[in-house]
Amino acid sequence: MKILAVFLTIAVIVVGVVIFKSSRAKPLIVYDDQEITRYVAPTIEPRVEPKPTSTLSQKAVQVIRATYNIEDGLSPSRFKVKAGVPVRLEVKAIVDGLGCMGSITIPELTDEVYGFEKDVTNVFEVTPPSPGEYVITCAMGIPHGVIIAE
Helix, strand or coil, rough: CCCHHHHHHHHHHHHHHHHHHHCCCEEEEEEECEEEEEEEECCCCCCCCCCCCCCHHHHHEEEEEEEECCCCEECCEEEECCCCCEEEEEEEEEECCCCHCCCCCCCCCCCEEEECCCCEEEEEEEECCCCEEEECCCCCCCEEEEEEEE
């Protein structure tokens, strides 16, 4: 039974890595009204600076910072914030991301997904609407950490 569990775990990781790597700029053929055009699938790009989302002063934003590396993942991984107040999560990658754990998103608060690139800081600007826990995950939904809104 243990062997089966180990095998399935390895299989899930391999499939995740293959899916993640195959989604990066792979050319596809798209048929559009009898005309063939080339299409390049979108890639997950790191984001250095976000676009301003509101006219709130810098003091009104809760800034939380973390780092990412392969050994420890997201560090720290738990953040306490006030619900209803904008949050700026800044995650600096110490190393390049690898596989699905090399990406980050907060699915309950944003549709944005970023890949980790060494020495690049990914920035999320979100507002937890109500008290609760908002999980920080990879693109496949595996938890990296949690934002706890009180």
